[in-house]
Amino acid sequence: MDFSFGAEDAAFRAEARRWLAERLGGDRVGGREGWDVRRSWERELGRGGWVGIGWDRACGTYGNRAATLTQQVVWAEEYAAAGAPERVGHIGENLLAPTLIAYGDDVQRTRFLPPVARGEELWCQGYSEPGAGSDLAAVRTAAVRDGPAYRVSGQKIWTSLARVADWCFVLARTDPGERRHRGLSFLLVPMDQPGRVEVRPIRQMTGTAEFNEVFFDGAVARAEHVVGGPGAGWRVAMGLLALERGVSTLAQQVGFERELRAAVAEACRTGAVGDPVLRGRLVRQWAELRVMRWNALRTLGPAAGDAGAPSVAKLLWSGWHQRMGELAMHVRGAGAVCGPGEWTADAPYELDAEQRRFLFSRADTVYGGSDEIQRTVIAGRVLGLDGGRER
Numbered sequence: 001m002d003f004s005f006g007a008e009d010a011a012f013r014a015e016a017r018r019w020l021a022e023r024l025g026g027d028r029v030g031g032r033e034g035w036d037v038r039r040s041w042e043r044e045l046g047r048g049g050w051v052g053i054g055w056d057r058a059c060g061t062y063g064n065r066a067a068t069l070t071q072q073v074v075w076a077e078e079y080a081a082a083g084a085p086e087r088v089g090h091i092g093e094n095l096l097a098p099t100l101i102a103y104g105d106d107v108q109r110t111r112f113l114p115p116v117a118r119g120e121e122l123w124c125q126g127y128s129e130p131g132a133g134s135d136l137a138a139v140r141t142a143a144v145r146d147g148p149a150y151r152v153s154g155q156k157i158w159t160s161l162a163r164v165a166d167w168c169f170v171l172a173r174t175d176p177g178e179r180r181h182r183g184l185s186f187l188l189v190p191m192d193q194p195g196r197v198e199v200r201p202i203r204q205m206t207g208t209a210e211f212n213e214v215f216f217d218g219a220v221a222r223a224e225h226v227v228g229g230p231g232a233g234w235r236v237a238m239g240l241l242a243l244e245r246g247v248s249t250l251a252q253q254v255g256f257e258r259e260l261r262a263a264v265a266e267a268c269r270t271g272a273v274g275d276p277v278l279r280g281r282l283v284r285q286w287a288e289l290r291v292m293r294w295n296a297l298r299t300l301g302p303a304a305g306d307a308g309a310p311s312v313a314k315l316l317w318s319g320w321h322q323r324m325g326e327l328a329m330h331v332r333g334a335g336a337v338c339g340p341g342e343w344t345a346d347a348p349y350e351l352d353a354e355q356r357r358f359l360f361s362r363a364d365t366v367y368g369g370s371d372e373i374q375r376t377v378i379a380g381r382v383l384g385l386d387g388g389r390e391r
Contacts (some may be wrong), residue, residue, distance in 0.1 A: 006072055008057035012071045013078060019048055020082040035088070035164050039122070042089040046119030050075065051093055055101060055113075057214040062113040065162035067322065068301060078250030088161055092116040092123035094248060096169055099240045103186075103228040112167075112188070126156040126189070126214060126320035127237070135373070136171060136237060137181040143172040143221065150226070152189055158367060162199045165191050171237050174230050184233030188225040189216070196220070205359040206351060211367075242345070247311050249296040253289060256317070259324055259357070260285055267331045281327055285320065294318045296358060311374040318364040318371065325358035 005013075023044060045051050051063030066073065074098045089091075097116055100109050115121035134136035141154025152172055162168070168189050175183030191197055196219040201209035228236040264282055267273040273282070295316060299309045331337040332354075339350045352361070365371045379385040 004073065009068075009070050009074055013074045014065070016075050016078040017082070019050075019085060020078060023048075024084060025148065034134065036086045038085050039119075039164065040239050041085045042087070042119030042122070044119070045089075046117055051119055052097060052113070052117045054094070062109070062167075073250055074146075074301070077113075077254055079146050080251040080254035089122055090248070091125055091161060091165075094119065095125060095176040095240055096123050098238060099169075099186075102228065102239055103236045105234070107224065108188075108227065109363075120165045122161060122164055124162045124165035124168045126159060126168045126172075128158045130157055130239050131154055134224060137234070138185075139171055139173060139184065141172040141216065143185060143187055145174070145223070148303060149220045150185075150187060150223060150224055152187065152216045152221055152375040153342065154216050156214040156216075156289060157211075158202070159199075159212045159214045160210055162191070163201060163229075167191060168214065168225070170216070171233050174233075178231075181234035183231060184237070185230050186227040186233040186236040188227065189221045190217055192301075194220065203286055205362070205373060208356075217326055236362075242351065247338045249317065250293065252317065253293055253296070254323065256289055256292075259320045260289060263324070263328045264329050266328075268332065272332065272333070273332050277382070278327075278330065281323075281330075285324060285327065288316070290322050292320060305382045308378040311369070311377040311381075314368060315371060315374050315378075318368075322364045325354075325361035328354050329358050 042051070046063070049063070049065040050061065053067035053075060055062070055064060065175070093116055097113055100112060104112075112121070116123070126141070127136055127139075129139050129141060132140065137155075141152065141156065143150040143152045150172075152170060154172065156168075156170070159168070168191055170187045170189050171184055172187055173183055174185040177183065189197075191199075192341060196217050198215040200213040200215070200216070202211045203209050260282075264273070265284075267278065267282065272278055292313075295313060299313065336355070336358075339355070340352045369377075
């Protein structure tokens with residue numbers, strides 16, 4: 001496959017780099033700033049037309065700019081390299097929007113895509129539940145028709161960005177007489193429903209709370225906001241997962257490469273690089289990162305329709321990043337257990353960036369579909385083995 005950048009891509013890269021440099025100034029923050037800062041940044045991206053450049057045939061229709069596939073890669077790489085703030089609009093931009101383009105109707109697209117493109121409305125994903133994590137066909141959240149709307153009741157868990165989201169797309173059971181993947185619907189639910197929607201943060205080892213529990217108690221979802229129609233939830237939900245492609249993974253790898261370079265520099269500084277075993281681990285991380293990149297590029301070309309491509313990508317990066325966190329701590333030696341600040345009663349411990357990455361990476365092989373589930377998907381959809389068949 002020929003995946004090379006041309007003159008137009010070079011011009012696009014220069015524009016993206018210049019725009020980011022002007023808006024970010026000399027700062028390379030690249031992280032989890034306060035919600036207000038990150039939300040304001042989403043609107044700035046929207047004003048620049050940088051939200052939704054990967055919406056394919058909808059590009060330019062809803063306030064976003066058009067961009068070729070290679071230009072989408074250029075933007076993702078430049079954004080990561082610039083150390084820009086971590087996105088809070090990616091669920092709406094990269095998950096909801098392509099799903100509405102593929103399965104929604106014109107009314108839904110006209111209502112929801114422009115606010116996403118402007119960076120004004122944020123989304124979260126209501127899939128996993130207690131007892132129905134990666135096994136989405138076991139969801140028990142119910143949506144009952146009530147005149148012109150549905151009443152949604154149930155619990156979702158591990159919901160990223162739920163505390164700041166304006167909307168949630170929810171997989172719920174609308175036909176109680178059906179089982180497993182039948183009788184499900186894909187509903188768009190507003191989060192601002194006091195007494196009907198409650199969000200509880202889940203505190204993690206890092207001391208932060210990126211994940212949340214969400215409780216729906218008769219929350220209202222309008223009937224015209226059911227994507228694909230009643231009962232089509234499984235098809236839409238699986239289509240959403242299949243729409244996850246390699247562009248965002250390529251951007252993610254820019255950050256991974258930065259982490260690897262930092263570990264190599266630390267190993268050279270401390271002399272740990274003299275250990276042949278540790279040196280071999282560093283080389284292996286480098287080689288696996290190259291494989292990850294070529295696999296991501298492959299999924300952008302002829303292999304884009306491979307049923308198991310998202311699962312393969314998830315397996316590659318989650319295990320790599322988890323091992324990278326462990327290796328970064330090993331390189332630092334005993335100093336890795338010491339925080340940057342002093343212990344106090346109000347703040348019992350403080351973590352630096354590498355320590356937070358190490359602790360957070362423990363979840364990499366679980367969230368977004370555990371490694372076990374990804375292997376089951378590959379077994380069924382790619383290899384045709386019995387373990388991948390839906391029951």
